[in-house]
Amino acid sequence: MLDVVSWSLSTGVYISQSDKGGLVFGGGLDHYPSYAQRGNLATAIDVVGAVAETYPSFGRVRLLRHWAGIVDIVHDSSPLIGETPLAGLYMNCGWGTGGFKAIPAGGYLLAHHLATGRPHPIAAPFHLDRFRTGALIDEAAGAGIAH
Amino acid sequence: MLLINCPWCGPRDEIEFRCAGQSHIARPGPYDRVSDEEWARYLFYRKNPKGLHSERWLHDVGCRQWFNIARDTRTHEIKVIYAMTDPKPEESTP
Ligand SMILES: [Zn+2]
Numbered sequence A: 001m002l003d004v005v006s007w008s009l010s011t012g013v014y015i016s017q018s019d020k021g022g023l024v025f026g027g028g029l030d031h032y033p034s035y036a037q038r039g040n041l042a043t044a045i046d047v048v049g050a051v052a053e054t055y056p057s058f059g060r061v062r063l064l065r066h067w068a069g070i071v072d073i074v075h076d077s078s079p080l081i082g083e084t085p086l087a088g089l090y091m092n093c094g095w096g097t098g099g100f101k102a103i104p105a106g107g108y109l110l111a112h113h114l115a116t117g118r119p120h121p122i123a124a125p126f127h128l129d130r131f132r133t134g135a136l137i138d139e140a141a142g143a144g145i146a147h
Numbered sequence B: 001m002l003l004i005n006c007p008w009c010g011p012r013d014e015i016e017f018r019c020a021g022q023s024h025i026a027r028p029g030p031y032d033r034v035s036d037e038e039w040a041r042y043l044f045y046r047k048n049p050k051g052l053h054s055e056r057w058l059h060d061v062g063c064r065q066w067f068n069i070a071r072d073t074r075t076h077e078i079k080v081i082y083a084m085t086d087p088k089p090e091e092s093t094p
Helices: A041-054 A056-060 A099-116 B036-044
Strands: A014-017 A023-026 A080-083 A090-093 B003-006 B010-013 B018-022 B052-058 B066-072 B078-082
Touching: A023 A041, A041 A056, A080 A099, A090 A099, B003 B078
Parallel strands: none
Antiparallel strands: A014 A023, A080 A090, B003 B010, B018 B052, B052 B066, B066 B078
């Protein structure tokens, strides 16, 4: 039925079809801090509504299950890679909703830092200190979505 | 879905509101004596408690008034709703 991964910039919802036939879709964040570790109905309605709006025929399929996880979001929608104020403690976090796709590269970059004692040139701008210096990676308010 | 008791409109669904994050953040000053570190803390650093969190909410598509909510981030339970100028409620031991 759907042989590509589709993603909408305006709703932030992505959707693909598994080999078994089920549709896998997601997108959206709670708009307040949460450690409830469950899907929030208001967000689920937003996501399901976006699927039905994009593909009206999908409005007829039944929802089998849904899940949610903690998403670490940074003010400039970009990861934090490198040293922390605590000596010997390094961070590789803040990947938001992009971690699944980008973390192989993220792991390689932090490993380079650990092995050489210096940040990899690609990872250097992602230092926590950017919030003090003002050298933000991406102005979150100016970008439609994190990645 | 939260049912939020707006101080002006009464109980309404969460989708009518907008959460604007941590409340009770004071702007540091005077501006010419604020260090970059202090300014960064003011702009970007926020508490991230697993438990009681005081936050600002706007009744966005209702009366458009601001107020504070003290909410448990583990359960989403709303403990106290109070005015923007009220002090932060005391945290009771769980
Ligand atoms: Zn209201």
